[in-house]
Amino acid sequence: MTGSITNILLKAILPGGAPLISRLWICVCLALASAQHQGTPPSVVEAINICREKLVVDPHFPKIQHSLAQLLDSQISESDGNDATVAEVVRLYHAVGAPSSEVEEKRLPPAKVRFDALVRAASIAKDILRDTSRSIEYYSMAVRVDGIDEASLLLAFQAVMPMLLSSMQPDRPIEVVISPEGGLSNDDSYGDQQQRQIAFDLCDLVEAKCPTETIVDEYRGAVLRRMQQPELAYQSYLRALAKAKRNMSNEVERRHEHISFVVNFVKTSILAAAAGREAGISFQQQIAYLRDAEEVSAPLFASIDNDGTLTEELRGFFRDQMVELYNNIGIAEKKRGSVKRAREFFKKTLQINPKDGHAMVQLASVDADDVVSNVKELDSAYVSGLFDGYSARFESELVDVLHYKGHIMVFDALQRALNQLKRSPASIKRVVDLGCGTGLLGEIIANGMPWIEVLGVDLSQRMVEISRERKSKQGTDVYASVSNGDAAQYLSALEDQSVDCIGASDVFIYIGDVSKVLEQGSRCLAEGGLVAFTVESYESSTSDNGLRLLPSGRFGHSREYIAEVAKAKGFEVVSWDDCVLRQQANVDVRGAAVVLQKRQCP
Numbered sequence: 001m002t003g004s005i006t007n008i009l010l011k012a013i014l015p016g017g018a019p020l021i022s023r024l025w026i027c028v029c030l031a032l033a034s035a036q037h038q039g040t041p042p043s044v045v046e047a048i049n050i051c052r053e054k055l056v057v058d059p060h061f062p063k064i065q066h067s068l069a070q071l072l073d074s075q076i077s078e079s080d081g082n083d084a085t086v087a088e089v090v091r092l093y094h095a096v097g098a099p100s101s102e103v104e105e106k107r108l109p110p111a112k113v114r115f116d117a118l119v120r121a122a123s124i125a126k127d128i129l130r131d132t133s134r135s136i137e138y139y140s141m142a143v144r145v146d147g148i149d150e151a152s153l154l155l156a157f158q159a160v161m162p163m164l165l166s167s168m169q170p171d172r173p174i175e176v177v178i179s180p181e182g183g184l185s186n187d188d189s190y191g192d193q194q195q196r197q198i199a200f201d202l203c204d205l206v207e208a209k210c211p212t213e214t215i216v217d218e219y220r221g222a223v224l225r226r227m228q229q230p231e232l233a234y235q236s237y238l239r240a241l242a243k244a245k246r247n248m249s250n251e252v253e254r255r256h257e258h259i260s261f262v263v264n265f266v267k268t269s270i271l272a273a274a275a276g277r278e279a280g281i282s283f284q285q286q287i288a289y290l291r292d293a294e295e296v297s298a299p300l301f302a303s304i305d306n307d308g309t310l311t312e313e314l315r316g317f318f319r320d321q322m323v324e325l326y327n328n329i330g331i332a333e334k335k336r337g338s339v340k341r342a343r344e345f346f347k348k349t350l351q352i353n354p355k356d357g358h359a360m361v362q363l364a365s366v367d368a369d370d371v372v373s374n375v376k377e378l379d380s381a382y383v384s385g386l387f388d389g390y391s392a393r394f395e396s397e398l399v400d401v402l403h404y405k406g407h408i409m410v411f412d413a414l415q416r417a418l419n420q421l422k423r424s425p426a427s428i429k430r431v432v433d434l435g436c437g438t439g440l441l442g443e444i445i446a447n448g449m450p451w452i453e454v455l456g457v458d459l460s461q462r463m464v465e466i467s468r469e470r471k472s473k474q475g476t477d478v479y480a481s482v483s484n485g486d487a488a489q490y491l492s493a494l495e496d497q498s499v500d501c502i503g504a505s506d507v508f509i510y511i512g513d514v515s516k517v518l519e520q521g522s523r524c525l526a527e528g529g530l531v532a533f534t535v536e537s538y539e540s541s542t543s544d545n546g547l548r549l550l551p552s553g554r555f556g557h558s559r560e561y562i563a564e565v566a567k568a569k570g571f572e573v574v575s576w577d578d579c580v581l582r583q584q585a586n587v588d589v590r591g592a593a594v595v596l597q598k599r600q601c602p
Contacts, residue, residue, distance in 0.1 A: 048072065097115070122136075122139040212246070217236045218268065221234075256311070263317055293325055294329070357386075378511075386460075414532040428501050429500055431454050432524075434491075437458060439478050467482050491520035499525050506581065518565060521569075526598075536554055
């Protein structure tokens with residue numbers, strides 16, 4: 001029906017003698033308007049065919065390439081990673097953003113069209129193709145397009161810089177060369193030289209176009225920190241701080257603009273203090289940066305809830321930065337020995353965000369029992385951020401330095417439980433690996449029980465990306481799928497009785513209250529299904545009932561607590577094996593490998 005409507009409109013608007021490009025353009029517009037329908041409407045197919053026919057005759061026509069890219073783009077989704085259509089869309093957007101030398105000047109697309117095409121190509125490369133290198137390439141090309149407004153330019157810059165930073169390995173100092181003009185380059189004959197140089201070049205380019213923006217110096221400082229050049233990084237953050245001060249002192253007509261500058265000053269002060277700490281400045285100077293930010297921001301922050309001129313987004317950003325500020329002051333006070341002052345600032349954090357995981361963990365480390373005894377879980381954003389930052393060195397530190405064995409303990413406990421229950425290993429066909437991390441447990445299962453389908457889930461997106469690439473000794477993917485999300489929510493989306501076993505190696509120590517996980521686990525496990533996991537040891541007290549946030553920042557679970565929750569959620573304890581999970585500060589961290597079985601119906 002839609003296709004016939006398109007034809008009627010084309011005939012009504014453009015008689016037979018109208019130019020082909022005009023007819024095509026209306027066809028494309030109508031097709032895109034109907035492209036939201038489920039499936040592929042006839043008008044979209046018609047427009048795609050017209051575009052392709054035109055490109056056969058005239059292969060270097062950016063306007064047609066752009067139209068075809070948009071039409072095909074409207075039909076793809078994030079699950080189409082291996083689809084040839086996705087590759088074609090990216091190729092077309094790239095051709096629009098970086099036109100061939102064969103394109104006539106009068107046909108060159110406007111700067112904004114070229115910029116948007118490159119940004120979309122970069123986004124597809126990252127989110128669908130999962131090709132970080134190509135995404136970096138396209139974003140870098142977009143940033144270099146002249147004539148783009150500052151806001152759009154900065155969005156592209158802030159999209160590419162985290163990817164560049166993630167691609168750099170912070171494993172050794174790199175010599176930095178400063179040009180007579182003040183530009184930076186890296187003298188590195190191997191390793192990440194290209195990524196570092198792209199980062200420096202983009203910083204220089206964006207700074208030339210946006211000279212008052214602090215984000216440029218902040219990212220330049222981040223690159224220098226990765227290169228283990230703390231002094232130069234500190235100087236870069238100080239330049240950002242100076243810009244933030246000047247911006248904050250500028251007179252602006254609207255109150256929300258002034259508050260935006262103040263919030264940015266807080267953020268930059270935190271970064272300058274952290275960089276200064278790495279460069280060896282005194283705790284006194286670190287705290288001075290942070291207290292200056294508090295002096296300016298605290299009076300404004302006290303009034304934001306009653307200020308109708310502020311957007312909820314700005315209020316939220318202000319709250320987040322004040323949380324970061326008080327946490328950082330608390331850490332600095334703690335490190336210089338002022339534990340009482342540190343407690344005060346961590347408690348200020350909890351007044352703003354009662355669920356802030358960082359403040360809770362820090363209070364646990366300074367024995368603030370009045371707060372810690374009531375903590376039953378950590379905020380998921382804190383946990384995911386913790387492991388996102390830890391992902392690059394997770395395995396080497398955990399296994400090689402801390403002698404971590406939790407994944408081995410879980411697998412061995414599962415084998416013993418199967419023997420004890422007189423069940424064949426072949427009865428386990430589908431396993432969920434909760435908090436799969438980089439895939440340590442999943443790999444043992446895939447190698448030792450290769451017939452099993454292993455599903456992974458983790459709060460950390462970076463951990464998910466690593467585990468998706470993990471291979472078994474047979475060369476196959478360890479995981480059938482890996483999802484990014486919360487453990488209990490993931491289990492809640494599985495069908496009833498669709499899983500034979502759930503594994504969780506050093507996961508419950510970050511979840512705390514495991515009742516939701518076991519409740520959903522009981523539902524999705526088959527009759528007699530198993531849950532194998534580790535916990536850190538903790539002797540219960542009357543104030544916490546066997547669940548406690550420990551000074552290490554991890555939860556301890558008593559044997560009595562696990563048995564009680566398991567019983568309430570339909571499980572019985574098959575085994576509890578005391579063991580050493582890892583070392584911390586050269587001291588054994590004791591825990592237990594536990595296996596539960598879902599009670600079978602009589």
